[in-house]
Amino acid sequence: MSATAEKARAQRLERLKASVDRYLEHSDAALETLMGELLLGELHPESWEGLHAAAARDGKELELARAYEKITLDRRLKPLKPEERATVLLHAADFYQGILGDGAATEGLLWRVLAAVSDHADAFARLERRFGAAEDRVRLAELFALVAANPPKPPSLLAKAALDVISLLPSR
Secondary structure, eight states: OOHHHHHHHHHHHHHHHHHHHTOOSOHHHHHHHHHHHHHTTOOOHHHHHHHHHHHHHTTOHHHHHHHHHHHTSHHHHTTSOHHHHHHHHHHHHHHIIIIIOOHHHHHHHHHHHHHHOTTOHHHHHHHHHHHHHTTOHHHHHHHHHHHTTSOSSOHHHHHHHHHHHHHTSOOO
């Protein structure tokens, strides 16, 4: 990276920090900065969390939700590596669950994480807990089927859990 590019990057990160610390004026620009950092291999988990907290603090939840909607479009995520897609989608899921309390949107994003990286342990565990708590055996069976080829936990544990769920499904 050239010195000019590195200086521009540092300025973007400084603007992001200022937005998160003081007032979040442009949540879409902040999200784009984090996406750019992700593409450089820099994860900045504290900045993603700070962005979410700043949106809540400054009443910018809906603005950030719209920015996440744009950034999680398939055409925007397609150029990313599967792990990078999963990271963006998981941060979006964290925002929708933690800040907006939107369980349905969170669930959809977690399914997309698993579509990108089928052995993503966190996304799998969150969906497994959600469906288990709701006693939704059909959705649990779907979840187990999705990850069967590349399980996020030891195959013997996954197989046992799947059998426990499937054995209780009503016959059709």
